[in-house]
Amino acid sequence: MTTKSKETNQKTNTCQNGNEFQNQEPFQVPEILKGKTFLDPTYDSSFKELFSDKKMLIHFLNGILHLEGNKCITEIEYRDTSYTFGIHYSKLVRFDVRVVTKDEKTFDIEMQRATHSDFEDRAVLYSSMLTVSAKIDLDQNVLNLKRTKEIGRYEIPQIISIWICNFNRVGSKSFREEWGLYRKSDIGNSAALPVNDKIKYIFIELPKFKKAFDELKTAEECWLYLLKNMPEEQKTPEFKDTIFEEAYEKLRIRAESSDLIAKVVTEMITEAEIECRLDDSYKEGIEKGIEQGIEKGALSAKREMAKGLRDAGVTIS
Numbered sequence: 001m002t003t004k005s006k007e008t009n010q011k012t013n014t015c016q017n018g019n020e021f022q023n024q025e026p027f028q029v030p031e032i033l034k035g036k037t038f039l040d041p042t043y044d045s046s047f048k049e050l051f052s053d054k055k056m057l058i059h060f061l062n063g064i065l066h067l068e069g070n071k072c073i074t075e076i077e078y079r080d081t082s083y084t085f086g087i088h089y090s091k092l093v094r095f096d097v098r099v100v101t102k103d104e105k106t107f108d109i110e111m112q113r114a115t116h117s118d119f120e121d122r123a124v125l126y127s128s129m130l131t132v133s134a135k136i137d138l139d140q141n142v143l144n145l146k147r148t149k150e151i152g153r154y155e156i157p158q159i160i161s162i163w164i165c166n167f168n169r170v171g172s173k174s175f176r177e178e179w180g181l182y183r184k185s186d187i188g189n190s191a192a193l194p195v196n197d198k199i200k201y202i203f204i205e206l207p208k209f210k211k212a213f214d215e216l217k218t219a220e221e222c223w224l225y226l227l228k229n230m231p232e233e234q235k236t237p238e239f240k241d242t243i244f245e246e247a248y249e250k251l252r253i254r255a256e257s258s259d260l261i262a263k264v265v266t267e268m269i270t271e272a273e274i275e276c277r278l279d280d281s282y283k284e285g286i287e288k289g290i291e292q293g294i295e296k297g298a299l300s301a302k303r304e305m306a307k308g309l310r311d312a313g314v315t316i317s
Contacts, residue, residue: 027255045263063219175208
């Protein structure tokens with residue numbers, strides 16, 4: 001092929017590629033996301049996407065745990081998020097984010113958009129499953145390294161469950177609450193230490209977190225502000241730490257994120273449909289209740305009238 005024909009061929013290919021590009025449909029923002037700049041990080045898919053970045057997750061954990069200096073977490077390893085339990089039935093549980101640190105601490109980070117019955121039981125159950133699984137992994141690691149005498153038969157690693165709730169929990173007073181195992185006799189002692197500090201629960205309630213952007217001071221506060229306010233932001237706030245800017249960019253609504261957007265939209269639509277159906281059922285229940293109340297009231301009035309007539313001497317017939 002001559003140089004001229006090569007050039008002609010290249011131009012032709014360029015034109016064809018250009019036509020193909022022009023023929024592609026432009027990215028369309030789904031109707032449910034119109035007017036939004038960022039995805040809501042409290043939905044399952046966007047939450048997992050955000051913390052699939054190790055750097056962001058480490059920064060988040062250090063902030064939530066208030067770790068500084070040489071106490072900071074520096075390395076994590078993602079672990080399998082599925083677990084099956086049940087005796088009379090089988091139930092597959094999928095943890096949102098499950099990681100293990102270099103010193104064998106296990107973390108479960110769960111994003112919960114709505115409350116449900118037995119919510120606290122669920123938190124305890126998840127922690128229990130993690131404890132058993134982490135113990136098995138710990139023993140296996142020790143066995144593989146031929147250090148069988150370096151760990152006790154019943155020794156367990158630290159298990160920390162973090163539940164981020166997009167609703168108000170009953171009975172809690174602050175946006176952050178911690179659970180541990182304490183002696184009953186220590187109730188009322190603010191300096192009481194847990195009997196066993198290896199099992200820990202942290203509950204975060206986003207609706208109770210009220211700080212404005214200019215009031216943020218700690219990494220924990222910045223992360224909670226992000227999780228709560230990102231869906232309504234039109235531009236990235238000017239955080240002092242660039243990690244938060246990266247987080248906003250990760251969930252920005254754009255063509256490159258079309259697959260993630262599709263997943264989140266499905267979750268949003270499903271939730272919206274459920275809420276509508278519940279709302280309709282609630283209204284229907286009220287309407288039926290009103291109708292039944294009217295019928296009951298009318299019947300009661302008739303009975304009182306009949307009783308009055310009877311007392312006045314009118315015969316039953």
